[in-house]
Amino acid sequence: xxxxxxxxxxxxxxxxxxxxxxxxxxxxxxxxxxxxxxxxxxxxxxxxxxxxxxxxxxxxxxxxxxxxxxxxxxxxxxxxxxxxxxxxxxxxxxxxxxxxxxxxxxxxxxxxxxxxxxxxxxxxxxxxxxxxxxxxxxxxxxxxxxxxxxxxxxxxxxxxxxxxxxxxxxxxxxxxxxxxxxxxxxxxxxxxxxxxxxxxxxxxxxxxxxxxxxxxxxxxxxxxxxxxxxxx
Numbered sequence: 365x366x367x368x369x370x371x372x373x374x375x376x377x378x379x380x381x382x383x384x385x386x387x388x389x390x391x392x393x394x395x396x397x398x399x400x401x402x403x404x405x406x407x408x409x410x411x412x413x414x415x416x417x418x419x420x421x422x423x424x425x426x427x428x429x430x431x432x433x434x435x436x437x438x439x440x441x442x443x444x445x446x447x448x449x450x451x452x453x454x455x456x457x458x459x460x461x462x463x464x465x466x467x468x469x470x471x472x473x474x475x476x477x478x479x480x481x482x483x484x485x486x487x488x489x490x491x492x493x494x495x496x497x498x499x500x501x502x503x504x505x506x507x508x509x510x511x512x513x514x515x516x517x518x519x520x521x522x523x524x525x526x527x528x529x530x531x532x533x534x535x536x537x538x539x540x541x542x543x544x545x546x547x548x549x550x551x552x553x554x555x556x557x558x559x560x561x562x563x564x565x566x567x568x569x570x571x572x573x574x575x576x577x578x579x580x581x582x583x584x585x586x587x588x589x590x591x592x593x594x595x596x
Contacts, residue, residue: 365425366390367441368457370401372432373464377404383457386426394419395428396436402428419444421452469522470540473530488528495524554581 366386370379379387387393387405393412395402396419405428406412412428419427421444429437434454441452476483502517526540533539552559557574561567568574 365421365423365427365444365451366453366455367419367427367429367437368455369429369434369437370431371458371460371464373460373467374458376400377408379405379457380455380459382455386455389424390426391424392422393426393428396430399431401431469526470530473523473526477530483527486527486531488531491524491527491531495528498524553585554578556581 368379368383368386370383387410393405393410394415395412396415398414402412402414419440427437427440429440434456437454441454444452473483478484498517498521502514502521505514505517525543529538529540529543555574555578556563557567557569557577568577
């Protein structure tokens with residue numbers, strides 16, 4: 365028997381080969397709850413029975429855990445394997461990529477903006493003091509060398525980025541994806557020694573050379589010689 369665990373941060377239907385093999389080899393597939401992942405699996409031609417009953421051991425059976433709930437899968441596997449004759453394998457059908465939890469932050473901010481009166485009232489102007497405050501607190505934490513506190517302060521600063529992006533998404537024509545796409549393009553453009561060394565006559569190798577290259581490209585963007593996006 366196998367239990368498949370799926371990530372809520374991966375598009376429905378994007379599964380590992382191990383997960384697809386487990387599902388296709390199963391005689392019966394159960395799911396603890398209906399969700400987009402389960403519907404994608406059904407759409408692929410695999411029958412899934414939704415059941416709120418506790419899983420019972422059965423050979424050639426697959427249970428799809430509630431999406432993202434690895435603890436549910438492990439607990440069920442431990443319970444079922446109390447009888448040493450029962451063999452249960454937990455299969456991870458999809459994994460979070462680095463940065464995947466940023467999706468959660470965006471979703472939380474979306475919900476707060478629509479359901480929390482205070483959050484819904486905020487504007488770029490009303491939030492401006494918080495940006496300065498969070499940046500200052502982050503700076504002070506950097507000076508203190510407290511790594512755990514730094515993690516927390518960076519989260520507070522990141523929230524301001526997501527908050528302003530959410531406000532802009534409503535009426536200004538850009539959102540958090542535009543922010544991240546913009547800085548990603550800028551990093552690639554200003555670091556050709558990493559991303560396009562074949563375009564350079566001389567590939568910088570020292571920190572001083574790399575900084576000079578960055579400043580040179582930045583100035584070219586300002587002069588209109590390169591496509592810059594917005595620069596600060």
